[in-house]
Amino acid sequence: MEFEDLIKERHSVRSYQSRPVEDEKLEKVLDAARLAPTAANKQPFRLIVVKTEGRKDELKRVYHADWFSLAPLVICACAVKSESWTRRDGRNYVDVDTAIAMDHLILAATNLGLGTCWIAAFDAEAAREVLKIPDEVEPLLFTPLGYPADETGTKTRKDLDELVRYQQW
Known part of the structure; x- marks a missing residue:
């Protein structure tokens, strides 16, 4: 899949x-996280x-939504x-590095036809x-990993002019 298509395709699967x-x-998505850039290449994540x-039942204690543990992983x-x-x-930079690794994992999963959902609101x-x-x-982020049972939803994003400011040189 072309990268532009990949980032457009990726959505939260529930x-x-x-x-x-x-x-x-599974090995490919885990390896994508391993290959993610981290500050000074420290790879401070697990x-x-x-x-x-x-x-x-155990996983429901971690995150309340029923769909969280519907995925096989x-x-x-x-x-x-x-x-x-x-x-x-x-x-x-531990939070940034861990987030980059998770983002690589999630994009690799999408590329392989797998679904994910970035979860930070857990116990x-x-x-x-x-x-x-x-x-x-420190547990920082979760994602279910499995084959989606839903269709891609429409993404709503802000316009670039709301997010980017060009500095005058």
Whole structure:
């Protein structure tokens, strides 16, 4: 798929088929995250892949929506602040780096015909308990991963002139 088509095609999927994700496709989306650029190439993130079968009640504690665990897999992107690059003024880039990795994963999934949904509004403490995440690792983002059962919706986005300002040189 051409990149422009890919970014237009990608949308938040909230309905999934029960069809399993092939191991080869899972490896490709995980590898896309691994290849994502990070500050000073530190790669301060970890990915936790969860098979949802038999874990729907546990996962409902993490995120309340029923569709969250309808996909055969859920992926948690975690931040490891102690491994990340920090700018001289003290600004740590772990959240940015983890978000870039997740975005690469999500775009790769779309390219392979898989659906995702970027989720940040989850219960972090429940995620720690359910996924047994150590204290030094922060659960930052989730996405279900599976074959969409819905159709692409219409995206509504602001016009460029609302988002971009050109600096006079």
